[in-house]
Amino acid sequence: GAVVSQHPSRVICKSGTSVKIECRSLDFQATTMFWYRQFPKKSLMLMATSNEGSKATYEQGVEKDKFLINHASLTLSTLTVTSAHPEDSSFYICSARGGTGDEEAFFGQGTRLTVV
Amino acid sequence: DAKTTQPPSMDCAEGRAANLPCNHSTISGNEYVYWYRQIHSQGPQYIIHGLKNNETNEMASLIITEDRKSSTLILPHATLRDTAVYYCIVAGANSKLTFGKGITLSVRP
Numbered sequence: 001g002a003v004v005s006q007h008p009s010r011v012i013c014k015s016g017t018s019v020k021i022e023c024r025s026l027d028f029q030a031t032t033m034f035w036y037r038q039f040p041k042k043s044l045m046l047m048a049t050s051n052e053g054s055k056a057t058y059e060q061g062v063e064k065d066k067f068l069i070n071h072a073s074l075t076l077s078t079l080t081v082t083s084a085h086p087e088d089s090s091f092y093i094c095s096a097r098g099g100t101g102d103e104e105a106f107f108g109q110g111t112r113l114t115v116v
Numbered sequence: 117d118a119k120t121t122q123p124p125s126m127d128c129a130e131g132r133a134a135n136l137p138c139n140h141s142t143i144s145g146n147e148y149v150y151w152y153r154q155i156h157s158q159g160p161q162y163i164i165h166g167l168k169n170n171e172t173n174e175m176a177s178l179i180i181t182e183d184r185k186s187s188t189l190i191l192p193h194a195t196l197r198d199t200a201v202y203y204c205i206v207a208g209a210n211s212k213l214t215f216g217k218g219i220t221l222s223v224r225p
Binding site: 004006032034036043044045046049091093095097103104105106107108109110112 | 150157158159161165203210212213215216217218
């Protein structure tokens with residue numbers, strides 16, 4: 001299957017700082033990218049959907065000013081957690097999908113964020 | 117998107133077929149059935165998807181009932197590495213994928 005690379009895989013940051021997570025589709029053009037977060041022993045929760053060149057659509061309850069999403073090219077989307085707090089510690093996962101049909105979405109390996 | 121219902125867990129013996137059920141009684145005509153799995157602390161892995169017809173690939177088979185209200189993912193020869201949480205998701209083409217709780221499959225030696 002297609003490859004989606006997420007970087008970094010783990011990051012520890014101090015409270016109040018910002019952290020950027022990158023998501024790249026390596027062998028296809030991703031017209032749509034999705035960002036999820038996952039708490040321990042819970043399912044994935046969709047945070048936002050982004051289409052290349054346009055603003056992200058955030059799910060209800062997700063603060064768009066806190067979780068900044070940029071999808072500037074067909075192969076790269078970034079999620080920036082601004083002014084991070086310990087409760088932002090979580091597993092963040094991106095997903096990328098190409099085309100406009102029933103193509104499957106492929107997922108990155110996830111980023112474990114720990115805010116201390 | 118239509119909701120799906122899966123049992124919370126099941127187990128099977130290594131080498132045997134694992135049949136994972138999923139109910140999606142409110143599926144609409146243009147929605148696909150997708151299956152993903154997640155091994156601990158990794159991103160989900162795509163397995164298979166289908167609309168109406170049964171599908172098979174190198175990983176699994178997907179059997180969709182004629183009324184499309186339920187489906188079964190079949191892993192023909194389960195191995196220990198197939199132990200994971202399996203998610204059945206119903207979504208329209210190019211729509212967001214909403215994950216439920218999934219089913220935890222435990223493959224025993």
